[in-house]
Amino acid sequence: MTRTILLALFLVTMLAGCATKENLIVLDKTADGTVGALQVSTDKGSQVLAESGTAVRIENRDTSPSPPAPITSEESQRLFADALQVHPLMPESFLLYFKLNSNELTDESQRLIATIVAAVQRRQSKDISVIGHTDRLGSDEHNRRLSMERAKVVYNLLSAASIAESDMTIIYHGEGNPLVPTADNVAEPRNRRVEVMVR
């Protein structure tokens, strides 16, 4: 009699244990609202997830993952609420352009400064990178200096617009990291830029 009760208790515990021991992977929309794709592989097989709101479940690595099946957004929200609450915002990046061989901003980019300041305030960001670049016209050395001067111009403008200097980092890449790859000594306005990354 006691034995039957013990066995029953054991089975209940086992079942409860199985229910909580479930592993689950859910495909989600990206920060841009698009949908990516991924593959889940165990030692016994793999499944592809390519639709948002679908999930694969895995018992352990010696079994195949289940085929993708929809999961309600309520369940997904409930399971991941704590992680979602502290999930960081995707950093925002702004590109400012310069006149040819100059550290003077184009008029349009001049106006972007206010937008950047607003983004910093909205996110309460203390982590802003100001990254200078040039095109490939002129020597490496000249372009390194020019990219630094360009980054400094933007740094000073942001500082004048009340962004704390201690929250900003200046980085400069010269002509080494073009947005649009070109041959050496080619003028390319899209590469004469400073990127401001607000994180």
Place this chain on the structure above:
Amino acid sequence: MKKPLLASLLVLTLALLPFTMTSAASKSIGKVKGLRGLVSIQRNGKMKPAFPNDLIYQSDVILTGSDGAIGILLDDNTLISMGPISRVAMDKFAFEPATNEYAMRLKMQHGTFVYQSGLLGKLAPHAVELETPVGRISMLKEDTSFRAKIAE
């Protein structure tokens, strides 16, 4: 006379080795952006509590308590957050576009995770290795976001 010199050079090299290794590993790979409750970082065998804006380093293991949650921004803009009683090991991370060095290996050991791929996913998707005790997650598209609950 030659031998002691060689020997002392060897000793010197061995003595300096840990420092060189530490300095190579001492570049941060990300930052704590969101935090709630108790979260610990295990680094070089020691545990320390995590605070907002703390830097994350390669080989860190991050653990959340029963009321803890943490959101991390990696240097390539990968976002990873975890809920309570979760554990992740930041085994490997390199994001150096200037020298074309890309690597990432994260072990999501247990708990709940929300993941949004960053620039590594765009520039070097095959360099991204996401391991769990029950299997591997590989990105098939440049920009992918998922949630994972690992019970094992």
